[in-house]
Amino acid sequence: MSVSMRLKRFGSKMRPFYRVVIQDSHSANVGKTIDEIGFYRPIDAENQIQLDKEKVQAWLLKGAQPSPTVKGLLNKQGIAIVRKPSQE
Numbered sequence: 001m002s003v004s005m006r007l008k009r010f011g012s013k014m015r016p017f018y019r020v021v022i023q024d025s026h027s028a029n030v031g032k033t034i035d036e037i038g039f040y041r042p043i044d045a046e047n048q049i050q051l052d053k054e055k056v057q058a059w060l061l062k063g064a065q066p067s068p069t070v071k072g073l074l075n076k077q078g079i080a081i082v083r084k085p086s087q088e
Helices: 052-062 068-078
Strands: 003-012 015-024 035-040 049-051
Touching: 003 052, 003 068, 035 052, 049 052, 049 068
Parallel strands: none
Antiparallel strands: 003 015, 015 035, 035 049
């Protein structure tokens, strides 16, 4: 099972609110999530991004692939994207 970090949209029209979640990459965006690791509020000026760094690093080590948007959010927060060690 391949796992991805992606945004799940909540909020009302013109007031989006996103949760950063871990999901099976083959499931729909509105499908069941495995874990929630933070949130992103693009409208707010303060507390725009909040991520649980320990959970993020743990999922990256397990092989979770961040979406391009989540990868940008991780870079803004200064979280290094650690790759899973190769099995050679």
